[in-house]
Amino acid sequence: MGIADRKLREKTERRQAILEAALHLFTEQGFEKVSMRNIADAIEYSPATIYLYFKDKNELLLDLQTQGFGQLAQELKVLEAIEHPAEQLRAVGEQLLGFAFRHPELFELMFIMNGPMVAAQACAGANAWPGGGSAFAQVVSIVQRGIDTGVFRPQKADSAALMIWANVHGLAALHLRQRLVVMPEERREAAMHEALNLFHELIRRAL
Amino acid sequence: MGIADRKLREKTERRQAILEAALHLFTEQGFEKVSMRNIADAIEYSPATIYLYFKDKNELLLDLQTQGFGQLAQELKVLEAIEHPAEQLRAVGEQLLGFAFRHPELFELMFIMNGPMVAAQACAGANAWPGGGSAFAQVVSIVQRGIDTGVFRPQKADSAALMIWANVHGLAALHLRQRLVVMPEERREAAMHEALNLFHELIRRAL
DNA sequence: ACAGAAAAATAAACACTGTTCACTACATTT
DNA sequence: AAATGTAGTGAACAGTGTTTATTTTTCTGT
Numbered sequence: 078m079g080i081a082d083r084k085l086r087e088k089t090e091r092r093q094a095i096l097e098a099a100l101h102l103f104t105e106q107g108f109e110k111v112s113m114r115n116i117a118d119a120i121e122y123s124p125a126t127i128y129l130y131f132k133d134k135n136e137l138l139l140d141l142q143t144q145g146f147g148q149l150a151q152e153l154k155v156l157e158a159i160e161h162p163a164e165q166l167r168a169v170g171e172q173l174l175g176f177a178f179r180h181p182e183l184f185e186l187m188f189i190m191n192g193p194m195v196a197a198q199a200c201a202g203a204n205a206w207p208g209g210g211s212a213f214a215q216v217v218s219i220v221q222r223g224i225d226t227g228v229f230r231p232q233k234a235d236s237a238a239l240m241i242w243a244n245v246h247g248l249a250a251l252h253l254r255q256r257l258v259v260m261p262e263e264r265r266e267a268a269m270h271e272a273l274n275l276f277h278e279l280i281r282r283a284l
Numbered sequence: 285m286g287i288a289d290r291k292l293r294e295k296t297e298r299r300q301a302i303l304e305a306a307l308h309l310f311t312e313q314g315f316e317k318v319s320m321r322n323i324a325d326a327i328e329y330s331p332a333t334i335y336l337y338f339k340d341k342n343e344l345l346l347d348l349q350t351q352g353f354g355q356l357a358q359e360l361k362v363l364e365a366i367e368h369p370a371e372q373l374r375a376v377g378e379q380l381l382g383f384a385f386r387h388p389e390l391f392e393l394m395f396i397m398n399g400p401m402v403a404a405q406a407c408a409g410a411n412a413w414p415g416g417g418s419a420f421a422q423v424v425s426i427v428q429r430g431i432d433t434g435v436f437r438p439q440k441a442d443s444a445a446l447m448i449w450a451n452v453h454g455l456a457a458l459h460l461r462q463r464l465v466v467m468p469e470e471r472r473e474a475a476m477h478e479a480l481n482l483f484h485e486l487i488r489r490a491l
Numbered sequence: 492a493c494a495g496a497a498a499a500a501t502a503a504a505c506a507c508t509g510t511t512c513a514c515t516a517c518a519t520t521t
Numbered sequence: 522a523a524a525t526g527t528a529g530t531g532a533a534c535a536g537t538g539t540t541t542a543t544t545t546t547t548c549t550g551t
Binding site for chain 2: 243246
């Protein structure tokens, strides 16, 4: 069945081409300025063709989001080399904040935008969010290991992980959504890193 | 000049009526489902009329945002009765998180949406954001007072305030943007409050 | 009280958006 | 060679924010 194979391969290749073109446009011009027609133009197909490969725009965004989580997982592999849980958590924070700076559009897609989550909850059940789920689970397991080894005081690992996630997410989200205009421009990035450092100092001292 | 007075009064009244109708629709149906035409219908005017009172949709959103900050300031008045800085910070967190639950649309407008900030930076200079600025300054001053009275260790007050703000913002934003689907539905709100409590325990122990 | 100026409100259009559907053109199978 | 299946599309639909020329209303000076 070589023909059927080729057809399937071509289909997924074209799907991937659409995703790549879309991501390229989004990172280049931002989400607000890119329409389905723009994407269609970029791949030199009709707008209607995109809907042969994706149910709607949100599904396309969800696919990009999932790719984003793949890339984040890649960049988080450096954590495996760190053995101390507190240091591991600090590295999570630094990596995630760095990710938000290096790939602001991916971060938006993964943690801020509504669209992809609408698609996620439409296609899967109530609490299914593959990418985010495993990323969060990673933080939970670090905390749990810290508790088990006596580095952190005994407590609920999931709420502690949530606190840590919320802290770094808050920094990145406030920044990406222009809420740090309360600080002078040249102070913003430094203040974010100071805030993150201070937070992990608190963790090391008192968690 | 009674007539000119009345005209001015009527103008601001109509402006306020538009804002009220808009906020009502937004809170009722969400931002995504309400258009300028819907707002115009609600006040029984033509869509074009709204543009006699607001430069564009973003300016309307900015005005609603400013009202939101007014309401938040109102609800934060309970803080004045608390004298211990750490307790005051805990109350800030609780109040702000509660605000996000009670008025999710206002919170979106104030801390997440892009539109209002576009208008804010268009009308004012680089780092002008009246509402957010004074709210953040309030947190900074509490931290500063804590440092001055020896309750907190000496440090940069603005980055400590940013850490605190980011933490509660992160919790609220992750929740409002559906990122807490990683937890079972019935656990979410409890986990958020546990995370906040844990964070303020860290502050009391180690800031 | 009435003509003319000023102000307020609007209908209609513009340039977009995401999405659907009837239809064409081509590849595959019988 | 005819029939079937499928990839792709043009054109339309219903909606969006916004602008402009035009009408309606209100006010002013004679």
